[in-house]
Amino acid sequence: xxxxxxxxxxxxxxxxxxxxxxxxxxxxxxxxxxxxxxxxxxxxxxxxxxxxxxxxxxxxxxxxxxxxxxxxxxxxxxxxxxxxxxxxxxxxxxxxxxxxxxxxxxxxxxxxxxxxxxxxxxxxxxxxxxxxxxxxxxxxxxxxxxxxxxxxxxxxxxxxxxxxxxxxxx
Numbered sequence: 825x826x827x828x829x830x831x832x833x834x835x836x837x838x839x840x841x842x843x844x845x846x847x848x849x850x851x852x853x854x855x856x857x858x859x860x861x862x863x864x865x866x867x868x869x870x871x872x873x874x875x876x877x878x879x880x881x882x883x884x885x886x887x888x889x890x891x892x893x894x895x896x897x898x899x900x901x902x903x904x905x906x907x908x909x910x911x912x913x914x915x916x917x918x919x920x921x922x923x924x925x926x927x928x929x930x931x932x933x934x935x936x937x938x939x940x941x942x943x944x945x946x947x948x949x950x951x952x953x954x955x956x957x958x959x960x961x962x963x964x965x966x967x968x969x970x971x972x973x974x975x976x977x978x979x980x981x982x983x984x985x986x987x988x989x990x991x992x993x994x
Contacts, residue, residue: 848862850937851865851866854930854933854934857933858903858926858929858930858933859903860899860900860903860905861896861899863886863888863896864896864899864900864903864905866886867882867886867893867896867897867900867906868900868905868906868922870882870885870886871906871920871921871922872922877919877920877921878917878918878919878920879893879894879897879918879920882896882897882920887971887972887975897920903926904923904925904926905922905923905925905926906920906921906922906923907920907921907923908920908921909921
């Protein structure tokens with residue numbers, strides 16, 4: 825491995841976690857401006873993209889109990905971010921939909937980041953775009969898998985009874 829390559833690997837190890845942290849801070853700042861907890865924005869993203877559209881799916885994807893999701897959805901409905909509807913084919917099933925009422929407000933908050941990404945991604949080659957997309961997708965998959973592993977094998981979610989760390993009495 826060349827010294828130049830090692831330096832690039834080291835730079836990536838520094839920059840990637842900093843990018844993730846900065847993105848989390850940005851998301852938190854957006855949530856503050858909207859007046860909602862950051863989890864509500866994560867939920868809205870899942871609903872808007874169709875990745876989770878039922879309370880059970882949201883609970884699974886967000887690592888929350890269904891009761892906590894119900895409270896979150898109550899709050900989000902009051903904030904005009906989502907609406908719940910009964911499935912016309914199965915009245916027992918509830919689906920969650922993003923409401924357009926606050927779309928312009930949210931779009932304005934995300935606009936500077938969207939403009940930056942649009943401008944920079946437009947200059948990437950097809951190979952660079954494939955690399956970026958693959959890195960983001962596989963990184964997301966690993967992060968979700970590890971979050972699940974931690975929740976299932978480690979300390980449970982804060983709303984559930986906590987187990988003491990290994991070696992400590994109950």
